[in-house]
Amino acid sequence: MTTALHIYHSITRQKELFIPETPGFIGMYVCGPTVYNDVHLGNCRTFVSFDIIYRYLQTIGYQVRYVRNITDVGHLLDDGEDRMSKGARLEKKEPMEVAQKYTVGFHNMMRIFQTLPPSIEPRATGHIPEQIEMVETILKNGLAYIKNGSVYFDTQKYIDNKGDYGVLSGRKIDELLSETRDNLKNQSEKNHPADFAIWMKASDEHIMRWNSPWGIGFPGWHLECSAMSLKYLGEVFDIHGGGNDLKFPHHENEIAQNMGSCQCKGAKYWLHTNMLLLNGKKMSKSDGNTISPEQLFIGNSEHISKSYSPMVVKFFMLQCHYRSTLDLTDAALLAAEKGYKRLMEAYKWIQSVNHPGTKGDAGQDADIEALIEAAHLDMADDFNTPKALSRLFELVNKLNSLKDKHIGWDQISPATFENIKQVFSLFINDIFAVDSDVEGDLSGNQDKSLLDGLMNLIIQMRNDARLRKDWATADLIRDALKENKVELKDGKDGSSWQVTES
RNA sequence: GGUCGGGUGGCCGAGUGGCUAGGCAGAGGUCUGCAAAACCUCGUACGACGGUUCGAAUCCGCCUCCGACCUCCA
Numbered sequence A: 001m002t003t004a005l006h007i008y009h010s011i012t013r014q015k016e017l018f019i020p021e022t023p024g025f026i027g028m029y030v031c032g033p034t035v036y037n038d039v040h041l042g043n044c045r046t047f048v049s050f051d052i053i054y055r056y057l058q059t060i061g062y063q064v065r066y067v068r069n070i071t072d073v074g075h076l077l078d079d080g081e082d083r084m085s086k087g088a089r090l091e092k093k094e095p096m097e098v099a100q101k102y103t104v105g106f107h108n109m110m111r112i113f114q115t116l117p118p119s120i121e122p123r124a125t126g127h128i129p130e131q132i133e134m135v136e137t138i139l140k141n142g143l144a145y146i147k148n149g150s151v152y153f154d155t156q157k158y159i160d161n162k163g164d165y166g167v168l169s170g171r172k173i174d175e176l177l178s179e180t181r182d183n184l185k186n187q188s189e190k191n192h193p194a195d196f197a198i199w200m201k202a203s204d205e206h207i208m209r210w211n212s213p214w215g216i217g218f219p220g221w222h223l224e225c226s227a228m229s230l231k232y233l234g235e236v237f238d239i240h241g242g243g244n245d246l247k248f249p250h251h252e253n254e255i256a257q258n259m260g261s262c263q264c265k266g267a268k269y270w271l272h273t274n275m276l277l278l279n280g281k282k283m284s285k286s287d288g289n290t291i292s293p294e295q296l297f298i299g300n301s302e303h304i305s306k307s308y309s310p311m312v313v314k315f316f317m318l319q320c321h322y323r324s325t326l327d328l329t330d331a332a333l334l335a336a337e338k339g340y341k342r343l344m345e346a347y348k349w350i351q352s353v354n355h356p357g358t359k360g361d362a363g364q365d366a367d368i369e370a371l372i373e374a375a376h377l378d379m380a381d382d383f384n385t386p387k388a389l390s391r392l393f394e395l396v397n398k399l400n401s402l403k404d405k406h407i408g409w410d411q412i413s414p415a416t417f418e419n420i421k422q423v424f425s426l427f428i429n430d431i432f433a434v435d436s437d438v439e440g441d442l443s444g445n446q447d448k449s450l451l452d453g454l455m456n457l458i459i460q461m462r463n464d465a466r467l468r469k470d471w472a473t474a475d476l477i478r479d480a481l482k483e484n485k486v487e488l489k490d491g492k493d494g495s496s497w498q499v500t501e502s
Numbered sequence B: 001g002g003u004c005g006g007g008u009g010g011c012c013g014a015g016u017g018g019c020u021a022g023g024c025a026g027a028g029g030u031c032u033g034c035a036a037a038a039c040c041u042c043g044u045a046c047g048a049c050g051g052u053u054c055g056a057a058u059c060c061g062c063c064u065c066c067g068a069c070c071u072c073c074a
Helices: A041-059 A095-112 A124-140 A155-161 A173-178 A223-233 A244-262 A293-298 A310-318 A330-352 A362-380 A385-403 A414-431 A448-467 A471-483
Strands: A006-009 A014-017 A025-030 A063-068 A144-147 A150-153 A196-201 A217-219 A236-243 A266-273 A276-278 A326-328 A486-491 A494-499
Touching: A006 A266, A025 A041, A025 A223, A041 A063, A041 A095, A041 A236, A041 A266, A041 A276, A041 A293, A041 A310, A041 A414, A063 A223, A095 A293, A124 A144, A124 A150, A124 A196, A124 A217, A124 A223, A124 A244, A150 A244, A155 A244, A196 A244, A217 A223, A223 A236, A223 A244, A223 A266, A236 A244, A244 A266, A293 A310, A310 A326, A310 A330, A310 A385, A326 A330, A330 A385, A330 A414, A362 A385, A362 A414, A385 A414, A448 A471, A448 A486, A448 A494, A471 A486
Parallel strands: A025 A063, A025 A236, A236 A266, A276 A326
Antiparallel strands: A006 A014, A144 A150, A150 A196, A196 A217, A486 A494
């Protein structure tokens, strides 16, 4: 932990030196998915980004408690996506059934993207008492009022007391006033249009409902994150993350709730990931500009020409900084796929090779050590994955030169070579976690030795043919293998092979 | 209309007051029986217009285009 970590804080809008509340420990909260629908690719980008951050913080020595919630209340209205049947009781889907289905799907997708599970994954419905308690505290502090069984946060009073509503989003409360839509529910109940519900009275049709001091209802949309981060991370914790689109009103309200209840600001650093676009536009189901992770993986979409493996998609995401919008296009994915393969081939090569000599060359060693150092510094500079990747590619260049004997073994010392090995392993396995796709990796299981043996035999037979200058046989073998998705490459040290995808 | 963030070479994308990533594609070359891969070389970009400066694509102003948010939203 020698390098100073700088992260971009959304409130101050600049990079700041990161100082954890407790040395050596980090509390991180990320707003999780609402499980009423299949995971959206954009969600995946956000959670992949925070997974990289989580992994990176651990590799530099922090003990991290990563809390990511599951939102299973608040948006589950019965006119939602899953259209609860109006028929018999058994035909209706229990809200929990819906939530369970999509939670499982979400977890699956996270596994496919090789993300680590968070330390704690609390559900909003599992924390109703905590939320009620928080509402009570806010009421007690005089920053909320009750209207017809609902409780609203009093933004006016909050501003009079503290005056910082809008720090995150830059909104001015007076401007919010003029833009109010009259079709908003219960708008007339509010004292001020900027006020928001922290407890909602349940109408008769509303299927999720709990008893509370204010009658039957359900918690407000923004309350769960305040209550759960407080419970698991305390009044002050280090990092709060989420998608850019949650800044307002969700995060803004969260801050207000925290301040309004325990007078604590919650997160010290707010991080926001930027949006994933499809062909330059926001993904939207209504106008067909959308693609699901599954469609991407099986190539079933008008927007792409072929399928892309999860790791290619992940690599594609890592080539862009988390704070930038990323435009997903077929051409960009194609380019990412090739780059990914190149990186991984170099990685596999270095894993399988040991330095044969003892000497090195000061010039090359210094070059390489500088690249390695730079890659670490890039990550410490607001998690700059694209820049760190660029260093890795420069190392790939060195490795390929070494492989092709343009650089001699006597020019790179064993220690430096070992360092390259380590940095590749660190980034590709531990930080980026793009080492292999979950399925379809033929060389990854116990069949490997059998396959290796067979391939060695075939390669040997072909080499005999080549020595006899029997090109017809040699080419026949190579072509036949290619038909079976095995690609042969004749290098200076003999032939190598790999299984090709699709 | 308001808030915020952007417009970088053929494409994707970093970055930055002077040293100007990386990937993909393209051109030429090396290697190779051929192929593939790899390696070497090349392109010299920062929306428009003003301004600040010895010097800006990087700072300021204005214009323009794009995106997100302002309503559940990663």
